[in-house]
Amino acid sequence: MFKTIPFAKGVNLHIRQTTQFKTVNFSIKWRRALTAKSASERTVLTNVLQHSNAKYKTTAAFRSFLDDLYGTVLYFDTSKRGNEHTVLMNVETVNDHYLANTSVLNEVLGLLHTAIFEPNLENGVFKESVVEREKKTVIQRIESIFDDKSRFAQFRLQQILRPNEPASISANGSVEEIQKITPASLFEAYQSMLANDKIDIYVAGDINEEEIVAKLKKALPFKDRTPEEVPAVLPQQHPDNDYVREQHEMKQGKLHIGFSTPVRFGDADFSKMQIFNGIFGGYPHAKLFMNVREKESLAYYASSSYASHYGLVFVVSGIEAKNEEKALSLIKEQLAVMQAGDITDLELEQTKAMLTNQLKESLDSARGQIEIFDQYKDLPEEFSVQAWANKWKAVTKEDVVAMAKQVQLEAVYFLCGKEQAAQ
Amino acid sequence: MKTIEFKQLDEILYYEKLDNGLDVYILPKKGFSKTFVTFTTKYGSVDRTFVPIGDTESITVPDGIAHFLEHKMFEKEDGDVFQKFSEYGASANAFTSFTRTAYLFSSTDNIYKSTETLLNFVQEPYFTEATVNKEKGIIGQEITMYDDQPDWRLYFGTIENMYHHHPVKIDIAGTIESIDGITAEHLYTCYNTFYHPSNMLLFVIGAVEPEEMMTFIRENQGKKEFPEPTPIQRFFDIEPTEVAIKERTLNMDVQKPKIYVGLKAKDTNLSGQDMLKHELSVQIALELIFGRTSDFYERVYEEGLIDETYAFDFTLENGFGFAMIGSDSAEPDKLAKTIMDELAKYEGNSQFDRAGLDRIKRKKIGFFLRALNSIEFIANQFTRYSFNDMNLFDVVPVLETLTVDDLQKAFASIQGETQQTVFKILPSKQDAQ
Numbered sequence: 001m002f003k004t005i006p007f008a009k010g011v012n013l014h015i016r017q018t019t020q021f022k023t024v025n026f027s028i029k030w031r032r033a034l035t036a037k038s039a040s041e042r043t044v045l046t047n048v049l050q051h052s053n054a055k056y057k058t059t060a061a062f063r064s065f066l067d068d069l070y071g072t073v074l075y076f077d078t079s080k081r082g083n084e085h086t087v088l089m090n091v092e093t094v095n096d097h098y099l100a101n102t103s104v105l106n107e108v109l110g111l112l113h114t115a116i117f118e119p120n121l122e123n124g125v126f127k128e129s130v131v132e133r134e135k136k137t138v139i140q141r142i143e144s145i146f147d148d149k150s151r152f153a154q155f156r157l158q159q160i161l162r163p164n165e166p167a168s169i170s171a172n173g174s175v176e177e178i179q180k181i182t183p184a185s186l187f188e189a190y191q192s193m194l195a196n197d198k199i200d201i202y203v204a205g206d207i208n209e210e211e212i213v214a215k216l217k218k219a220l221p222f223k224d225r226t227p228e229e230v231p232a233v234l235p236q237q238h239p240d241n242d243y244v245r246e247q248h249e250m251k252q253g254k255l256h257i258g259f260s261t262p263v264r265f266g267d268a269d270f271s272k273m274q275i276f277n278g279i280f281g282g283y284p285h286a287k288l289f290m291n292v293r294e295k296e297s298l299a300y301y302a303s304s305s306y307a308s309h310y311g312l313v314f315v316v317s318g319i320e321a322k323n324e325e326k327a328l329s330l331i332k333e334q335l336a337v338m339q340a341g342d343i344t345d346l347e348l349e350q351t352k353a354m355l356t357n358q359l360k361e362s363l364d365s366a367r368g369q370i371e372i373f374d375q376y377k378d379l380p381e382e383f384s385v386q387a388w389a390n391k392w393k394a395v396t397k398e399d400v401v402a403m404a405k406q407v408q409l410e411a412v413y414f415l416c417g418k419e420q421a422a423q
Numbered sequence: 424m425k426t427i428e429f430k431q432l433d434e435i436l437y438y439e440k441l442d443n444g445l446d447v448y449i450l451p452k453k454g455f456s457k458t459f460v461t462f463t464t465k466y467g468s469v470d471r472t473f474v475p476i477g478d479t480e481s482i483t484v485p486d487g488i489a490h491f492l493e494h495k496m497f498e499k500e501d502g503d504v505f506q507k508f509s510e511y512g513a514s515a516n517a518f519t520s521f522t523r524t525a526y527l528f529s530s531t532d533n534i535y536k537s538t539e540t541l542l543n544f545v546q547e548p549y550f551t552e553a554t555v556n557k558e559k560g561i562i563g564q565e566i567t568m569y570d571d572q573p574d575w576r577l578y579f580g581t582i583e584n585m586y587h588h589h590p591v592k593i594d595i596a597g598t599i600e601s602i603d604g605i606t607a608e609h610l611y612t613c614y615n616t617f618y619h620p621s622n623m624l625l626f627v628i629g630a631v632e633p634e635e636m637m638t639f640i641r642e643n644q645g646k647k648e649f650p651e652p653t654p655i656q657r658f659f660d661i662e663p664t665e666v667a668i669k670e671r672t673l674n675m676d677v678q679k680p681k682i683y684v685g686l687k688a689k690d691t692n693l694s695g696q697d698m699l700k701h702e703l704s705v706q707i708a709l710e711l712i713f714g715r716t717s718d719f720y721e722r723v724y725e726e727g728l729i730d731e732t733y734a735f736d737f738t739l740e741n742g743f744g745f746a747m748i749g750s751d752s753a754e755p756d757k758l759a760k761t762i763m764d765e766l767a768k769y770e771g772n773s774q775f776d777r778a779g780l781d782r783i784k785r786k787k788i789g790f791f792l793r794a795l796n797s798i799e800f801i802a803n804q805f806t807r808y809s810f811n812d813m814n815l816f817d818v819v820p821v822l823e824t825l826t827v828d829d830l831q832k833a834f835a836s837i838q839g840e841t842q843q844t845v846f847k848i849l850p851s852k853q854d855a856q
Binding site: 018063071098140251252319351356360363 | 431432433453454455456457503505506508509510511512513514515529530531532557558559560561562563564565567568570571572573574629675676677678679714715716717718720721724725727730731732751782783785786787788789790792793795796797798851
C-alpha cells in the first residue's frame with residue numbers, strides 16, 4: 001500500500017502514489033510516551049504552531065496564505081494509542097491537475113517547513129501572549145467535556161477504571177499540567193519533539209515519487225535520533241467491582257459500563273475479539289441493538305466498542321433513569337448468553353461481512369489509508385485487506401464463546417438528572 | 424440514459440427519469456472500492472400541512488412525523504431491514520432534515536442485492552399500531568438525548584426566536600407529546616403522499632458500472648405499480664420578515680455561556696441558478712466579515728470573546744433561510760453586541776473588497792475539489808441541490824462569476840435590524856438575564 005523509505009534514523013517516510021483523489025495529502029506524526037505532562041505541553045504546542053509562525057505572524061496572515069493556495073487545509077492535532085502520545089500535522093491540497101495554470105504543490109512544501117521549523121518567537125522562546133491565549137483555549141476545550149453528557153460519562157468511567165493511566169489520560173492533557181506551562185518550557189518541549197520523537201511522514205496522492213522525496217528532504221530537515229521505546233500497556237485489573245452513580249442537571253440517564261479482556265491489538269486472538277465485539281454491540285444487527293433498543297424500546301442507542309490497545313470493552317446507552325436496573329441486567333444478559341454459546345451462524349456471518357466491508361471502505365479516503373496503514377504497519381506480517389478478511393473468516397462460534405468467557409465486568413457508571421435520582 | 428460530462432473535474436454523470444417519475448443518477452468513481460447509494464424523498468419536517476394524495480382537503484399531521492416514518496420504514500413483517508444489510512456487509516442508515524428524508528447504504532460487496540433491498544424496503548411500507556407504539560419509547564429517548572445537548576438547544580432556540588409560523592421552528596423529531604399522537608394511519612397517509620417515485624431521487628456513486636446498474640434499477644421499478652403522479656400541495660402560513668422574539672435565554676448545566684446571533688433571511692422564494700448564486704454570495708459575504716482571516720475574528724479571538732467553538736453558517740431552503748454566528752463565551756452579551764456592530768458596518772455602501780472576494784473564491788474552489796473526494800458529500804449535496812433545481816457541478820462556474828455587487832445585494836437579505844435575534848444558554852447557577 002505505502003512504500004516505506006528511511007528518511008533519517010528514527011524517521012520514516014511512507015509514500016503512496018495514486019490517482020484516486022483530487023488532492024495530495026501529507027501527514028506527519030510525532031510520537032513519544034504519554035503522560036499528563038507530555039500530552040498537555042504537546043497539545044498547547046499544536047495550538048501555538050497552528051496560530052502563526054515567523055513568516056505569517058498573525059492567524060489572519062497565515063489563514064489568508066492558505067486560502068490563496070486554493071484553501072489548502074493545514075491543522076495540528078493530538079491523539080493517543082496505548083501508552084503513546086501522537087502529535088500530528090495534516091495538510092491537504094488540491095492536485096495541480098485540477099487547477100488551470102497554477103501550481104500550489106511547491107508552495108505547500110515550503111509551507112510544511114515554515115509551519116514546523118520557523119516558529120513565531122520572542123526573546124528566543126514562543127511569544128508569551130500567544131502561549132497564554134492558547135493555554136486558555138486548550139483548557140476551555142478540556143472543560144467543555146462537562147457540557148456533553150455522553151463524553152463526560154465516558155471520561156468518568158475511564159477515570160474509575162484506570163485512574164492516572166494512559167487509558168484515562170486525555171490526549172489534550174490536563175488543566176493542572178497546562179497551567180504550569182511557560183513560553184520557555186513549551187519551547188523546550190518543541191525542541192525535544194523535533195529532535196527526539198519517533199516520526200512517521202505520510203504522502204498520498206498523484207505525485208512523482210523521486211521528486212517528492214527530494215523535495216521533502218529539503219522541506220523537512222529532521223536529524224537522526226534514537227527514540228525511546230514506549231512500552232505496551234500492562235495487563236491491569238480494576239480491584240473492586242465499582243458501581244458509581246452521579247447526578248447532573250439533565251434529562252436522560254447515561255449508562256456506561258466497562259469490561260476488561262486480556263486480548264490486545266496484535267495478539268493472536270485479536271481478530272476473534274473483534275468478532276466478539278461486533279456480535280455483542282458493534283453493529284445494528286448486534287445483540288445490544290436488537291435487544292435493548294429494538295425488542296425492549298429502552299434506548300435510542302446501545303452499543304459496545306473495543307479499545308483494543310487497553311484491553312477494554314465499553315458499553316454505552318442512553319436510557320430513562322428509572323430503567324437503570326432493567327437496562328443493566330439486559331446488557332449483562334447479552335454477555336451471558338454469548339458466554340453460554342447462544343450465537344447464530346447469521347450473527348457470525350453478518351459480523352464478518354461488516355468488519356471486512358468497514359476495512360475496505362476506510363481505504364477509500366487518503367486519510368483512511370494513512371490511518372489504517374499507520375495502525376497495522378508495526379505488526380509482524382505485512383498488511384492487506386485480504387489477510388484480515390481471511391483471519392475473520394476463520395473465526396468460529398467456539399472462538400467467540402471463548403472470547404466472551406474472558407470478558408469481565410469491571411465497573412458501572414451511571415449519570416442522570418437530579419430529580420430522577422431522587423425518585 | 425443521458426450522460427453529462429464534467430471535463431475539468433474528470434467526472435461523467437449518468438441520468439435517467441424512469442417511467443414512474445423517479446430521477447436516477449449514477450456517478451462512477453475510479454479507484455474507489457465502495458459504492459454509496461442514497462434514496463431520498465423531498466419530504467421533511469416542514470411538510471406538516473398538505474393535501475393527502477387522492478384527497479381534496481388539507482390536513483395537519485403531528486409534529487415529528489417525517490422522522491417517525493423514517494424510523495418505521497426499517498421494520499417489516501419479517502423483521503428489521505438492518506439485518507439484511509448486515510448480511511450483505513453493507514452499512515445502512517437514514518436521516519430526516521427540514522426538507523428531505525434520505526435512506527442510504529455503503530458497501531464494497533453485494534451492491535445489487537443491497538440496492539434491491541434499499542429500493543424495496545423504502546417502497547414497501549409496513550406499519551401496525553403495535554410497531555408504531557413500540558417505536559415511541561425509542562424515539563422518546565432520541566428526543567431526550569437531544570434535549571440534553573446544549574448546542575442543539577442553542578441552534579433550535581435561535582430558529583424558534585426567528586420564526587412566527589414557519590414549521591422550521593419545530594424540532595425535526597417533534598416532542599414526546601406530539602409523537603404520542605402518531606398512528607399507523609397517519610404514517611400511511613404521509614407515506615402515500617410523499618414517497619411517490621416522482622417525488623424521489625436515487626443517487627448511485629462509487630465502484631459502479633453505470634449501464635448495468637441503470638438496467639437493474641429500471642427493471643426493479645418496472646415491476647412495481649404506482650398511482651399516476653400528482654403535484655403535491657403543501658401549505659405554509661405567511662411569515663413576517665422580522666423575527667418573532669428578539670432575545671431569549673435558557674439555563675442549562677453548562678460550564679460556560681453559549682450564544683448565537685441569528686439573522687433571518689428574506690427573499691427565500693428562490694430556486695435554480697438564482698438560488699445558487701444567492702446562497703454562494705451570502706456564504707462568501709459571511710466568510711469575509713466573520714471568517715478566520717477577518718479583522719473581526721482577530722479582534723474577538725485576541726479579546727477572548729470566542730473560543731474554538733466559534734462558528735458561523737448560512738442555511739437556505741425554499742421558504743426559509745437564516746444565518747447564525749456564535750460561540751461559547753464568558754461574555755455573551757459583549758460578543759452579541761460586537762457581532763451586531765460589525766454587521767452594521769456593512770449597511771449601505773459596499774464594504775466588500777475585490778481582493779478578499781477573489782481569495783475566498785479560491786478557498787471555496789479548493790474546498791469543493793477536496794469535497795469531491797467524498798462520495799457521501801457528492802450524493803447528499805447533489806440531491807439537495809437537485810430538489811432546489813440547482814446543479815452541484817455548477818458551483819465552480821457560478822463562483823467564478825460572482826462580483827462584489829452580488830455579495831452586497833445578497834447580503835442585504837439578512838441584514839435588517841429587525842431580522843436579528845439573540846439566543847443564549849447560561850450556566851444554571853447564573854441567573855437568567
